Amino acid sequence: MTNAIEVSDLVKTFGRTRALDGLDLSVATGEVHGFLGPNGAGKSTTIRVLLGLLRADSGRAVMLDGDPWNDAVPLHRRLAYVPGEVNLWPNLTGGEVIDLIGRLRGGLDRRWRDELLQRFELDPTKKGRTYSKGNRQKVALVAALAADAELLILDEPTSGLDPLMGAVFQDTIRELTQGGRTVLLSSHILAEVEALCDRVSIIRLGRTVESGTLAEMRHLTRTSIAVETERPVDGLTSLPGVHHPHVDGTRARFDVDTARLDGVLKFVTDLGVRSLTSQPPTLEELFLRHYGDELAELEGRPSPDGSATDGPAANAGVGR
């Protein structure tokens, strides 16, 4: 089996709320998999099902060739987890918590633990209640990364960390994955996902809406182009794949489907390019597009082509 995590058609309800509604997720062994979705989409619920903390109503979930609910203990020896919200025991020190979690998982490498403490600049002698949010997060991170685990399940692991520590985190993850570890990374920091992940799944309302490599997904998005030409830009609007054209004589701004980029660029270069700037699609746009569509759907109106990327609804989507 090459997939570390294989989830299909997973359903989990809480009373009337359908937190997971037929979710699919597959994470190949050895990859870093980004797990994206707006707040309340079901990311943490999925992770808790995988950890055997919640019992799914229906559907199939296989992790490291085991059943997350029935084989919880043997599976947990092989994985490490960073919760989205870190709560520490107020009267235990950070060092004690790291050792405790490590020992419960089956032991940790003390030298690697101390190395991680240094990298993250974490004081292990402080009590749980005296840590700031970022430092609590670091305690959970060191506890998880210090474990010699095949699979790392990280639920928004860098929320509360400063950018410097975010970079330390990324370096450490890269180091760890070179050894063949698998990572499931739920995150809101899209730059981090772009920097680390091989493949990405986007979920909303408990369902997977998009899954694939970043390259594949970029293919589905648009590149923004601003161009100034020698001859007036005529006929741009009729080209396939062009959206939101703003033409003003020899200047034009427009978005183009990445799949149609080649043809559009040929058209433009024929007009004699004086200047051209292009912005590649970011994961953020991808994310906004999916969430923007969702908002439009929720409001019961059809999603007009392209409006989701720049409408007010899309802006609302990033509000955290």
Added chain:
Amino acid sequence: MSATGATLAGPPPAGAGLASAPARGTTLTGTWALVRFILRRDRVRLVLWIVGITLLVLSTAASIEGLYPTQADLDKAAQTANDNAALIALNAPSYALDTLGGQAVFNVGSFGYVVMALMGMFLVGRHTRADEESERTELLRATVLGRNAPVTAVLVVAAGAFTVLGGLITLSMLSQDLPAAGSVLYGAAMGAFGLLFACVTAVTVQVTEHNRTALGFAGVVLAASYLLRAVGDVGDGTLSWASPMGWAQAARPYAGERWWTLLLLAAAAIVCVAVAFSLLGVRDLGGGLMPPRPGPPVASAALVGSPLGLPFRLQRAGVAAWTVGLGLAGVSYGSVGQDVHDLIGNNSAFEDIIAQGGGSLTDAFFRTALLMMALIAGGFAISSTLRLRSEETGGRAEPVLAAALGRTRWVTSYVAVALAGSLALMLAAGLGMGLTYGVAVGDVGGQVGSLVGAAVAFVPALWVLVGVTLVLFGFAPRATAAAWAALAACFVIGLFAELFDLPGWVVDLSPFQHVPAMPAQGFALGPVLALTAVAAGLIAAGVLGFRRRDAGY
């Protein structure tokens, strides 16, 4: 951001809101808003407390007349109780026990005052340190809110609640055609005592960083004032004047009212508020009086060596405090035992009771005292088991369960601490009692053995409470607070069964009623084994329930 209507509505100019408010904010600013907020949060909780305590007093007062229908009955009861040091130590000093009012006050007794104090303690702790500990206060204090406002607001609510409750107690007494002056004084004394402990808690929450510990400190003050008056009331009464509960009872409702003793309660309350305010002025938000110290950078072998390490570490201070507390209670009761012993000779009215109980009066006293302490230890058994729930809802169970620790082992490690802790508590109670009484009667070895045995006989009943709590945790995690209702029911059955004339099957529901009545009667293996088996069954069911349900919500 947005334009509404015909005119553009922009943000107000900076400082516009301040123009009308002069820089006159005090440490009490925002108190009234908080008062409304507390009433909103606690509207159900407060009503339950008030109704519950009113019903306790009303039903006790109402049952007296049925118990003693004629003045001759009252006279006989008074004669019995006046010389019964055991009853006086447990309940209250004996004032005018040949009247219905005196009997009602005596029967509600110290238990009524303890319940009033608990209401005040929980109310204040919940709205001060508990909020501060969970950083909710930070959110509020960042608004226009004075430093002393949260404490003042909760004390204002407490004052209102105890006024209402005191009034209802007065009405309850009046409804039984008891004299007006005594009824008003009794309501006032009960209310004032509750309010005083609200103020005591307002001090203890300033001292420690944890609500649990703060309530523990207030509980120590309460226990001390109960024990001081117990020893004082049995002796010459001097020690009772060192106890706030003694002051409240010295008001003597229906027995030559002494209103001025309420002034002692009021003065103590004012001192507490002043101390609380001055401590608030010097400490940091979220901090206590002691600066946090750094701890060990690595975990000890004891902490990580076994699944028991964490639950024991989390509760060791609590178990130690409970053990010392019950040991001291045992010491106090044991020291009173000598007085009870001396009284037997000159008390003819007790021969009936002695004959009924099948043992000496001292034995009967120790039996009742042990029952009281076992019921109190029930509070430990339940709160220790509920630690599982607070770990779960606090999000701290998640990383532990996500490690290679099975659910059964996680649950049983906490249950083990609750079971072993219950045993330690009762051992300490029996030991304290046996030592002091043994020294007094010159038979340390024999008394320690017999009273420790009698105390430990209650342990299986405590284990049943652990089991009941665990079944709730396993099957109805949102209703775990019902475990406290079970303990309250055991209290009522244990202390008021005869007074309320409860049917036998109801009395049998309490595990404490099945404990062999040692030292008066011998050890009986049957009930002890049965209680242990019930406890084991309940615990097993609770574990199974937890294994099947979602964790973390």
